[in-house]
Amino acid sequence: MRIFVVGYGVVARSFIDLLEAQQSVLYQQQGLSPRLVGVCDSTGAAVSERGLSADELRAAKESTGTVAGVAGHGVRTVDAAQLIAECDADIVVEASPSQMSTPGRSIENLKAAFRTGKHAISVNKAPLAAAMPAMLELAEFNGVQFRFSGTVGGGTPVLNVARECARGDEVTMVRGIFNGTTNFILWKMHSEGLDFDTVLKEAIDLGYAETDPSADIDGVDAATKVVILANYVLGRPATIGDVKVEGIRGLPRERIEEAAQRGNHLKLIGEIGEALSVAPQEVPIGDPLDVPASLNAITLSLKASSDITLIGRGAGGIETATSVMRDLLDIWNVIGGRS
């Protein structure tokens, strides 16, 4: 199985390491021998029929600043879509930045993969937020597989568990905490009585939040996950424009204190009910969704059965890489696996 990876950041590197580390297990247990035939970053690419190793990629990136520095295999191009269309891969992994306001680039990457009959795995949330129904449609039209389990919950298999719950029952409502950064901020504000700006600064210093934390604190990242769940678990063709979003930017401490007086914690809750929404909501202390620090949680309400809650870390490069690996194995099994 030939793999092309778009992006060479934390997730991509972790995945590539994992591929190498698991090489013999994958072969023995699944009959799968993956080969990395291309990787690109923001300025260039490395492409090789025989396969690229984690070491040579890392060395090239360190010494030249781009994977295009791999001797004899470098391509100085930034046109990832063209590379994807022309390469000989079976699967494309989209692990470049989730640029929410300019999703076009990553959408073109996925289109190029589907059009040329390649399966795709995306950890990039932008194409899903903007055009998930379109991407699902195009993959199906071309008879290829499309997976994205790393986009919700990082390494916690939220999407698969949620879908499993929906089998033979009906999911009537989904509520959850889909963004670790904002949960961390709200939790700190409550537990240490600090105000928003102080905690945000701390979160950035700790590396929990990006230097531009807008997508997190304005609720866009959580809204993206609402979109993905709505499409994947409930089969509702939604995009980010369908979600009513309210973030927590500049949230006054009083709101948290008032909530506490009522015996509640304030949480940024994504909700899929009648409508799709993201907004700060009060959750009773001790509720399954009342999770501390940067944890994520999701509660699925089922028609016949009772509520099910899943709690886990919502991000992390290595964790997310494991979800890419699961997607890869899923696709491998769907397309026939060991044959």
Added chain:
Amino acid sequence: MKFGGSSVADAEKIRRCADVVRAQQEKHQVVTVVSAMGGVTDLLLELAEAAGSGNRSVKYTLLAEIRRRHEEAAAELGVMEKVEPLLANLETLVAGIVAVGELTPRSRDAVVSHGEQLSAILTAAALDGRAMTGQEVGIVTNDQHGEAEPLMNLSLYQIHENLEPLMANGERIVVTGFLGATQHGVISTIGRGGSDYTATLLGAALKADEIWICSDVDGLMTADPRNVPGAQLLDQITFAESIEMGQFGAKSMHPRALEPSAEHKIPVRVRSSFNTDCPGTLITETAPTTATMRSVLLLKNVALINVAGAAMVGRPGTAAKVFAALAEAEVNVQMISQTVSEAGISLVVAESQLPRARAVLEGQLLRTNAAKRVEVDEHVAVVAAVGSGMRGSVGVAARIFGALSDASINIEAIAQGSSELSVCLVVKGDDGPGAVRAIHDAFGLGGA
């Protein structure tokens, strides 16, 4: 706003369309969709066929005619330099088809697409706007050339992405109707519903307030005014009613073209291009029901086939055999009906398909004794009364029968429409127009 072929048939009319659009642009944001100049699509199809069979002479006369019409308009509108390359391209394409001696669905689409591409350039010139092809706005289809199906979600997303910024910039956009492209960039045509379909697709993608389908009719009527002098314009009807009327050949929109607007609940207004004082007919999700019935339509040139015989009684599966036989012969059954007189299955098919239908039914059913007789009434008409108000309203049938019996018209069969929105009657062909008038009068559709 979408303009049909007759509305953009020459430079003068194109200018008038541009005036109409400009007037609306004072108050609204408008995207314009155009069909090919009236008659040009047929010429292009003929040209493609002729080229495919290697007929050089027809090729030259047809090409010359196409060239003349567009050059005349281009000269008047001052866009010769944009029209010439397209005409030259068409010529090369046709020469290629002649050389290969074979017309593929794909090359036929390529030839036909020139009609809309040219009219869009001409209209854009008159409007001082930007012409865009279906491909450029983002309509992606499957590769079923000639009858291509848009990938709906992808097309809606891309249209929105491509057009919103241009519109925000105040650009006047003119889009080719009828055209899309496959995901590999090969031009395709979307077949049934054509340019109207493009318009509703664009309207749905842009979440338009209204989609206007402008042509040479004032709107949808209670009946064909050539037959019923008192026929009235319909103010407002529902998507379901309009789709039903389309099934019975009303000069309205193709049902397929209404799908995107019905699904996204975007009102469609069918109106005249130039008679701008007339608001036309508004098609919406729900419409105030003031009348039981909206419209009475006439389907001519159809034939009634009655498959009858004792062997059918208590023999399950005969109906299935009838339909299987017809499907095999590619006969399109327009209606299934129950005869008033006798047990059996009655079917309405187009007169042109009758010989085929008859042959296959006789061959497969009589021979095996599955039925005793296949009787045919060649010259009948179907009268369809459409309106959601008829649903659950008692006495409609009685009033219809009363009206026809007063007019001494004999009903041969009562047919079931595809939904509860219509009642269909089969009458003798010559009685068709009279039956329409009688029902139209009986339900007071001609107004007070």
